[in-house]
Amino acid sequence: MFTETEISKHKRWTENVMRIFFLVMTSLMILPLLLIIGYLIYKALPVLSLEFLFTNPKDNMRAGGLWAPFLGTIYLVVVSLLVSAPIGVFAAVYLNEYARESWFTRITNLAVVNLAGVPSIVHALFGVGAFVLFAGLGESILAASLTLAIMTLPVIIASTTEALKAVPMSFREACWNLGATRWQTIRRIVIPNSISGILTGVILQVSRAAGETAPIMFTGAVFYKAIAEGDLLAYNITEQCMALSLHLFTISTQVPDVTEGIPYGTAVVLVGSVLLVNATSIVLRVYLRTRKKW
Amino acid sequence: MNSNNQNGSQNSAVIEVTDLKVRYGDKSALNGVSFDVYQNEILGIIGPVQSGKTTLLKVINRTLEFTPNTTVEGSVKLNGEDISTISDVYGLRRRIGMVQPLPVGLPLSIYDNVAFAPRTAGIRSKSELDEIVERCLQQAALWEEVKDRLKALGTKLSGGQQQRLTIARALSHQPDILCLDEFSIAVDPVTTMRIEEVLKTLRTKMTILLVTNLVQQAKRLANRTAFFLNGDLIEIDTTDVIFSENPSEQATYDYVNGAFG
Ligand SMILES: Nc1ncnc2c1ncn2[C@@H]1O[C@H](COP(=O)(O)OP(=O)(O)OP(=O)(O)O)[C@@H](O)[C@H]1O
Ligand SMILES: [Mg+2]
Numbered sequence: 001m002f003t004e005t006e007i008s009k010h011k012r013w014t015e016n017v018m019r020i021f022f023l024v025m026t027s028l029m030i031l032p033l034l035l036i037i038g039y040l041i042y043k044a045l046p047v048l049s050l051e052f053l054f055t056n057p058k059d060n061m062r063a064g065g066l067w068a069p070f071l072g073t074i075y076l077v078v079v080s081l082l083v084s085a086p087i088g089v090f091a092a093v094y095l096n097e098y099a100r101e102s103w104f105t106r107i108t109n110l111a112v113v114n115l116a117g118v119p120s121i122v123h124a125l126f127g128v129g130a131f132v133l134f135a136g137l138g139e140s141i142l143a144a145s146l147t148l149a150i151m152t153l154p155v156i157i158a159s160t161t162e163a164l165k166a167v168p169m170s171f172r173e174a175c176w177n178l179g180a181t182r183w184q185t186i187r188r189i190v191i192p193n194s195i196s197g198i199l200t201g202v203i204l205q206v207s208r209a210a211g212e213t214a215p216i217m218f219t220g221a222v223f224y225k226a227i228a229e230g231d232l233l234a235y236n237i238t239e240q241c242m243a244l245s246l247h248l249f250t251i252s253t254q255v256p257d258v259t260e261g262i263p264y265g266t267a268v269v270l271v272g273s274v275l276l277v278n279a280t281s282i283v284l285r286v287y288l289r290t291r292k293k294w
Numbered sequence: 295m296n297s298n299n300q301n302g303s304q305n306s307a308v309i310e311v312t313d314l315k316v317r318y319g320d321k322s323a324l325n326g327v328s329f330d331v332y333q334n335e336i337l338g339i340i341g342p343v344q345s346g347k348t349t350l351l352k353v354i355n356r357t358l359e360f361t362p363n364t365t366v367e368g369s370v371k372l373n374g375e376d377i378s379t380i381s382d383v384y385g386l387r388r389r390i391g392m393v394q395p396l397p398v399g400l401p402l403s404i405y406d407n408v409a410f411a412p413r414t415a416g417i418r419s420k421s422e423l424d425e426i427v428e429r430c431l432q433q434a435a436l437w438e439e440v441k442d443r444l445k446a447l448g449t450k451l452s453g454g455q456q457q458r459l460t461i462a463r464a465l466s467h468q469p470d471i472l473c474l475d476e477f478s479i480a481v482d483p484v485t486t487m488r489i490e491e492v493l494k495t496l497r498t499k500m501t502i503l504l505v506t507n508l509v510q511q512a513k514r515l516a517n518r519t520a521f522f523l524n525g526d527l528i529e530i531d532t533t534d535v536i537f538s539e540n541p542s543e544q545a546t547y548d549y550v551n552g553a554f555g
Contacts, residue, residue, distance in 0.1 A: 100362050174398040174460075176357050178411040179388035179467060188410070193401055293401030294449035 037271065044268045047261035053269065056226045057242075061251050062258050066269055068227050071234060072141075072241030073273075076216060077209045079145035079237060080152065085202045087149075088156030095157070096164045097186055115154035120214045123151040127219040141237040144220025151215055152205040159201025163194040168294075196288030203281035207274040213245040221246045223254070244270045306332045308471060308501045309354065314368035316349050316525075318361070323349040326368065327527040329520060331471075336493065336502040338516030338533060340509050342554065345522040347505045348395075351473045354503075355390040356383050373470075388415060391464030391472040391500075395479045397456035399448035400463075404431075404440050407448040407459055411467040426466055433496065434462035435488050454485030461489065465496075472496060473503045478511065490515060509550050513537050521546045 041048075051065060058064030091108075099105045127147025137143040167190050175185040191198075213221075221243040227234035235241050248266045251258045309331040316324040324346045331337050339347050352358040353366055356377060370377050372389070380386045388411060400407050408427045417423060427444070431437040436458040440446070448459050457477060464472060474493075478486040493502060493515055506512050512519045513533060520530040521543075529536065529546045541547050548554060 170394070170396065170398045171400055173357065173360070173394070174400055174463075175410070176360060177355065177387060177392035177394070178414065178463065179384040179386075180410070180414045181384060184414050188414075189400060189402075293447055294399070 040264055040268050040271065044261055044264035047259065047265040048268065052265055054230055056229055057224065057247070061224065061247075061255050061262075063262075066244070066247070066266060067229050068225055068234075069242035069244045069247035069266070070269060071227065071232070072221065072225075073210050073244040073270075075141050075235050075237065075241055076145050076148060076220075076243055077206055079141060080148035080209050081202065081205065083146060084149035084153045084156055084205070088153050089160050089198055089202070092157045092160035092164060093186060093191075096161050097182060097190065112154045112157050116158060120151055120212050123147055124215045124218055126150065127215055132219055137238075139218070139222075139240050140220050141235060141239065141241050142220070144216040144241075144243075145237070147215045147219045148209045148212065151212070152209055155208070156202055156205055159204070160194075160198050163197025163201065164190060166197060167193050193293065196285055200281045200285050203277060203284070206277045210270065210274055210277075211245055213243075213249055216243055217246060223247075223250050244273075308333050308373060309503075310369075310371040310374075311350075312369045312371075314350075314353065314370060315366070316346070316353060316358070317365045319363045323525055324353075325525040327522075327525075328368075329527060329530050331501060331503065332518075334497060334499075334501055335517040336497055336504055336515050338512030338519035339503060339505040339522060340507075340512050340519060340549070341522030341528075342549065344524070346525040347522055348475055350522075351392065351475055351503065351505060354471075354473065355387045355392055357387070357392075359383075384414075388467040389470050391461075391467070391469035393457070393460050393464050393472070393474040393477050395476040397453055397460050397480060399451060399456040399459055401447065401449050403445045404448045404451070404459060405444040408462050408466050410463065415467060427462075430462040430465045431459075433465055433492065434458045435492050436462055454481045457481050457485065458489065458492075461492065469500060471501045471503065473505070475505045476507045479507060486511075509537075509552075521549060523549070 053065060053070060054067050055065035056068050057066070095105055095108060124147060127143060127150065131137050131143035131146045132139055135143075137146075171189050171193075172185050175189055180188070220240050222240040223242075223246070225240060225242050244266060248263060248270060251266065252263045307330040311330070312328050313326045314324055314328070315322070315326050327346075327350075339350070341347055349358065352361075354370060354372075354377070358364050358366065366378075372380075372386070377386060400410060402410065405427055408430050409423045412423060412426050417426075428437060428441075431440065436455060439455060440451070448456065451459060457480070461474075461477075477489060481489070490511070493504070496502065504512065504516060516533045518530060519533045519536040521528045521536065523545060529541055529543045531541065535541055536546060537550055539547075541550070
């Protein structure tokens, strides 16, 4: 018979303690998230309805819904990603697949890493200077979106680079040996096998662009602007818009006597949209992973 | 058949390497090697690790250009033409079939793996591609095993099958020269023997450079064998001489007989 030694008993004890420790830590991470969402929904229940989403704020924002800020956020996110996603992805492809090690690539990589860590208020100041004033766009959806694009660009470059690096070098070498150009290699092998990672990285930037207040506050978002309800084309990108994040800030701090449910409802819509988008990216990732080819 | 025999090398030399020097940064990988490769021979290339064998193959199909900070001096001529002056480098690479040490199935179907090079070269016709795929898989002794599942992923084949897929792919652009770099390193002995049989039949159609870590493989297949050591070509001669009791260099004898390496 095998008798347990002191050492193995001790090992087993340590093993159990450590496992429980890690489990507790994981719960500590999940718990606040669940509490926040649960609390928000509970507080927002009185106002939550489809109508809440599709009507403009009324009575100095003490009543009504979210249509103008909701559509404004969609405009800001979509326009900013239309700019930052292609530039970021193509820049990453260039840096990773074409560029040789040189002072140019070194500086670019350094800039990417550092820009990703710059606080958003700094991007806001840059946006005011560069887009609102210098480029003459004025405070507009375009200026605010470009500011958000500058903010998300380095992260998109970084995540795309990660996705490209995950494609084994040996695939590229095999293609080159077969007489393929770099572009043929990228188009037929590298991109098809990194697209899920690239898209996930881009989609994750939706939540960042939607959640930030500082970069849009001075570049294009306004406290109040009524627009045609239910019309998806109600905004003009050369004009200002409302935005969920700024709206939430305004009604929670600047406007007295707001119906209690409205700020919570706004938060639920903001968090809900972001979670929905992130969930899409997870589904996409899982789906594409089941088709992984090596 | 001796490489020093001037008249033998004159019109039958497919590749002429003259004083080839290659450096990675400051580190020399080939220190001035010269030799010829003749039409329809199998040239065995043996030598211990880091002796410059892979570097030599990368110079010949100019894929060394993808490695930064490399310098190449001397000349390599393919059918009398200096490869460094060839402007269509992609066409040059398709004149040479390259098989790497570890089997690399591209993440494509078996069919698309073999059709890759013809497609990049601009062949679109389905019947033409079908014909190429079947012929190359036949030549690589893989056709019988995969003919019913050409749409299956090449990366899901076994290692030995993937290496034969790589060979089929290397043949797909109808090269004049086939380079194999330690193809048997990750392949079982049975597959190794099958591939060796394949090479024996291919010899009649093309010139083969066989870099091998198994000296016995060079002895079995090669007409001539070159022995590389630390970036120098120590000796090149008929395989009989290299594997005899008295090659010109003591180092060759020692390596071939397992004294080091
Ligand atoms: N990408 C590279 N960067 C720097 N040095 C390299 C590179 N590739 C090879 N070398 C160096 O060049 C020399 C020759 O290497 P090479 O790979 O050609 O040898 P090999 O004979 O193929 O060896 P092995 O049997 O291990 O495959 C070695 O000293 C190696 O360290
Ligand atoms: Mg090698």
